[in-house]
Each structure stands twice: as C-alpha cells, then as structure tokens.
Amino acid sequence: MFSTLSPLFLTDLGTSGALLASGTALSEATNHESDQFVSIFWITLVALLSPILSRLTGKKIPDVVFLLIFGLLIGPNMLNLANTEGGIPLLKELGLGMLFLIAGFEINVSSLRSRQGYSAIATWVVCLALGMAGAAVITSFSHELNTYIAVGVALSSTALGTLLPMLKSHGAAGTPVGNAVLVHGAVGELLPIFAISLLLSSR
Template sequence: MTYLAELFVILLLTKIAAHYSVKLKMPSVIGELLVGIIIGPAMLNWIHPTTFINYFSELGVIVLMFIAGLEGDLKLLIKYWAPALTVATLGVIVPTGTAFLLCHNLFNFSVKASVFMGLVLSATSVSITIQVLKEMHRLNTRAGAIICGAAVADDIICVILLGITSSIYGTSQHESIWSMVLKMFLFFVIVLLIGKFIVPKFLSIFQDLNATESDTAG
C-alpha cells in the first residue's frame, strides 16, 4: 500500500469512527484509537509503522498540542499549579511503585528493568488528555487546568527521572546527572518563554496577512 493510500485509509476510517464515537456520547479519540488497533498490526495488519506513519503521527501530535496551547489559559495553569503538582507527583509515585513491586516480586524482573517499567508506565498521554478536555469544553476550567497541569508535570518528572536512571544504570559513559537536569530545566524554561512572548507576535503578524492560508499558518 502506497503512502497516499495509507493516508486515505487512516483519515477516512478515523473520521467515521470519531463520528460514531460522538454519536455514542464518547470522545472521538476513543474511536480513533480503536481504528488504530483494528487496522494496525494488532488485528488486520493493513497499516504498518513505517517511517511515513511515524512522521505523520508525530506531526499530528505537534499540531494538536500547539492548538491546545493556543486555546489554553496560562493564568489558570499558574493559579492551580499546587494541586496540579500534587496530582502529578502522586501520578508518578503510585504507578512507578506499584509497577516496580509487581515486576520485581511477581515477574522476577531485575531492579533495573523494574525501575524502567515503572517509569514508563507512569507517563501520561498529554495529547489524548487535552483532546478529551477540548471535546468536553473543560479545557479552561479549574478541573481542566489541574488535569492539564498534572499531565504536563507528570511527563516532565518522568523524563527527568528516566534521564537520571539512564545515567545511574547505563553501561556507557553519560554526562553528570546535574548537568542533564539543568539542560532539561533550561529547555522547558526557553520553550515557556517562546510560547509566552514570541509566538503571540508571530500570530499577530499572520493575522494581518491578506492570504487565505494565514489562519492555517497561525
């Protein structure tokens, strides 16, 4: 199957599944996920995880997160940072600890493998969370701000812990833990500053352009 045919099948079936998910009073993302399972290698094996599919899916996640960032209310996230951080911390500790104990004691995994399994299972799918909140019109509410903040903080904590764990258990030479954590922190700060001060200026420029693609580009 050519990449154009794959793209056609994916878009057609996901739109149909999303439509019927909404009809059944469920988020459209549920139908889209089910289509991925059905036509993917797990069942019908129509679509394979090729390079094109990987890039296309990454692009979709980037666009979704960018749109959510445009529609989100940063003031709400800052206002409810404390409960969001509490939820995120518990969302890392409980799944990581539970998965570690199960893998190490029940399945006889090594300590290293159990730690990695716990951290991987504690990561949150921010894109799916935001999509569901958008459809429910709860993105810019107190609950939505706490959920989004917790999901983002959860992933940040997991990334930092995975980096630290890789430095401790990795077989090859790695940079110091503090240097790696500092780089991660600087990355998030730079991205936050760009989204706060630079992106709005570009959007204002795009809105003044007399071109039909200006809204899409923005």
Template sequence: MSHSGTLILIMSIGVLAPLLAFLAGRWLAVPLVIFEIVLGILIGPDVLGWAHPDALVDGLSELGLAMLIFLAGYEIEFGKVRGDTLTRSVRAWLLTLAAGLGLGVLLAGGDFHQGVYVGTALTSTALGTVLPVLRDAGELQGRFGSVVMAFGAVGEFGPIIAMALLLSGRRPAEATALLAVFAALTAFGVYWALRPRAPWFSRVVRRTLHTSGQFAVRFVFLLLALMLGAAHALGLDMLLGAFAAGLITRLLLDGAAPEEGPEILAKVEAVGFGFLVPLFFVVTGIEFDLASLLDGGRTLLLLPVFLLLFLLVRGGPVWLLAPRDLAPRSRAALALYGSTALPLVVAIAAMGVDDGALGAGEAAALVGAAMVSVLLFPLLALRCRAGAGAGAQSPPGERVTGSESW
C-alpha cells in the same frame, strides 16, 4: 500495501472517526481517539492486514505525537497554573513517581530495569487527550478546567523529564547536565518570547493572517522545529522539545499578537488535529500488538492490573492533594482525568521494547490499559461533574458557580 495505500487508509479513518463519534454521541460521549485507535487496530496486521506503516508513515506519526504534546504545552496558561494548585500538582506527581517506581519494580519481580519503564509510564497524564474533552464539555475556562490543566501539565511534563533521567541509558550526572543545558535554552526562549516585539512583527502577522503568506503559522512551526532540533542535538526525547515549544509559543503570541492569537492557534490546531494527531492515533492502533495481548495467560491479566494501577498510582495522589475548594465529585473527576494516559505510555512502551526491558506482551498490556483509560476514565469524569451540577451541560466558556467559582 504501499505507503501511499496505507496513508489513504489512515486518512480515510481520520474522516470516518469523527462521523462515528458524532453518531455515538447521541447515546454516549466516546472520545474521538478511541474510534481512531480501534479502526487502526481493525486495518492493522493482526486483524484485516490492510495497513503496513513504513518509514514515511512512522515519521508522520512521530510528528503527530510531537504536535499533540506541543498543543498541550500551548494550552498552559501561566496566570492560572501557579500558586497552591501548582504546588499540589507537583507534590502529587512526585508521590506518584515514588509509588509507580516501587510498584513497577515489585510487579517486575524485582527487575529494576523493567520496573523503571513500567513505573514511569504509570506517572503520565494524557493532557493533550483530556483537553479536547474539557473543551467540548465547556469546562476548559472555568476553575475546574484550570485545576485539571495544572495537574495534567505536571503529569505530562514530569514523565518527559523522568524519561530523560531514567530511561536515556546515560549516567545520572550526564543526563542531568544535558537537561540543564536544555533548560537554559528554554529559559532563553521564554525570555526572548516575553520581550516586546518590534512593531513590524505585529503588522506582518496581521497582513498575512488571511493570505498565502501565513507568517505567524510558519513562525510557530519554525519554533517547534528549533526546539525539536535542540532536544535531538542534546540526545533528549523530542517530546521535551515539543512541550517547551508550546510554552514559548503561548508566551510569544500572548505578548506579540494577543488579538490574533486565538485565530493563529485555530490554524495550527487545524494542521494538528486535522492531519497529524489523528494519524498518530491511527498508527498507534495499527502497530498495537494485539496478537501478543490475546495470547492469554499472564499478558492478558496484566491489562486490568495496569488499568487499576493507573487509577491508584496516578489518580490516588491527585485525589488526595486536589484543592480543597473542589467538591467531592469534582475531586473524583480530577483523579479520573489525571489517570487518563496514552501518548507517553506508547512512547515509553516502545522505548522499553527497543531496550529489551519490556517484552512484546508486557508492552501490549501497558498500551492496552492506557487505551482503555482513554475510553473509560473521561466518561466517568464527565458523569461525576454532571452529578456535581457542572460541566457536561455548561455552554462553552461558562464559569461554574458556588465553591468552584473564580
């Protein structure tokens, strides 16, 4: 099928998936991305064979992944993600990295090259996938939401740094130098974003917010393009640029357009979650190597093994180092959210296959386990929070009470 026909199929799924999620929500709150991925698998070459992505569709899919990471970076509120909670989240991720690399190499039979890819994938948290679940449950603004954001931000950003250091194929000194240059560019961007804006900037934002000019929205996408370009020029993964762009954009809008910020974000999210992000998830399903996974034997057995490792390697340290003011059920929910992984796993698995470190079967099992984590772990986390007397029934923006209150 031509790229136009494939794109029509993908966008049709983008419309159908929310309807199915809405209908299923009467019985079970299944994350929207599950329908997008499963329907993508259904129309893909291993099932119905209707869709065959080409360079155009793949390019849009990569942009959708960048937008997902950008929005995850934007959601980070520096006033909440700091102090003891941030320290605990960093320690938990470092413990996860050590355990992931060790178990990855062990699982690969001592093959360090393959083990690094597996181990790095086990350290990720799908913050961009978890945040909509928290928002829909009315927990994003509460104490629990801020803790999930802190642990999730480190679980999103840490693997991106690890990818640059461990998976780039460069010498450690060279990779570190390039990261340092990018860090300096990001620091400059943060400094620039925190500076007071000239009065004309806010006036232009307000006057064009409801016109075809859309200055603020265009400016946000310019920042995203600049940071993606900087990462690409330095030979770093574009996800690093996307995450940094989200952080800088948040600081800029909070300072220059605090009143218009939520509406600007809503417009950017409309582009992201309305077009680019679902396209990424559907294409992920289409390109999922179902045939390799179902060949049986060791490959199929690896899926539940990887799923368990996501929970143990990532969720275990999160549970162990969770803030002590969280109730036991909330700590369990935090660990489940922290173990939810997909976007970065897809990227790492693709890199591993291209590098020859991962076979098609191992990559399919790894991505398949991440897909199951997106389906299973948020549902269990919502049940844990409901059992703790908070979360799923709380109206949006309501703060929880008791030991988890502000």
C-alpha cells in the same frame, strides 16, 4: 570454440541474472510503494470518519475515541490494513509532535506555579514512587533501579493531548474541573518527559 563462447555465455548469464535481480527489486519497490499508499488511504479515511461519527453521537463520544478504536482495528496487530513501513513512521512522529504542541498551547504556566500546580507536582511524585515500589514488589527487587524508574514513569504519565479534546467536546474547558484536569495533565505529561530524558541520557 567452446573456450571462446564460454566467456560470452557466462557474461550473458550474468547480465540476465542482473536484469532478473533488478526486476525483482523493482517489483518489490513497487509493492512497497503501493502498500504505503494503501496505508495512507486507510489512515486518511479514519481521520475523516472519526469527527463525523463524533457529531452523529452529539459529541458525547469524542473523535479521539473513534481515532483510537479505528487505529486498533486497521493497525498491524488486528486487520493489518495499515502498516508502519515507508513514510508512515514519519507521519506518526509528526502527528505525535503536533499533539504535544497543541497540548503545550493550552497550558497556562502561571497555573503551574499556583497551589494547584504544587499539589499536582506532589501528586505526580507520589504516583511515581508508588509505581516504582509496586514494580519492585512484583519483581521481588530482582531488577536494576533504572527499570523501576522506567515503570514508575510509565504508570504516572498522562496523555494531555487526548484529554483536551474530551474536555472541549463536553464543555468542561475553563471550568474548575477542567482547569484541575489541565494542570494535573500538564504535570503528568511534562515531568515524565524530563524524567525519561534524564534516565535515557544516563544509560
């Protein structure tokens, strides 16, 4: 009798365990999905509030500044209101891609071939060399050359997508100062991308 019931009993235990495991997995999936919605809510709220706060200050403080501050606050390293799980990385990559795209729209290719463009390229090369030299001195030349190149690229990079809204909000776009910032910013954004691409392809 016991030999007849034991397989049934074990089968029932296995089924219960499978149901319990599936229920736990379903609960975790539900919590994971709700966390994504909460993160998207906070990100959307920040995107809505930042331009409003910028207008309240008379655009003296660009909305990009508020976006950066709020991003720090709601991020996983502070209040942890928004995390980087689920579809958030895709949203992050999409936003970064759009930022580069918008910055590319503003770049005048002919200005990069002008005297100011050549001066910007020379300035970037000097900054790259200084960054590499500084990293080498700090580490007492104890690392590989690729490490110093990576540090030099990081130190000589600019964020043109962040600078553009600031220039426009202050009415500096199209002025000599704005054009100089645009040219140097474009070089400081394009050349590091090429440099880091070559560096990563060689590793």
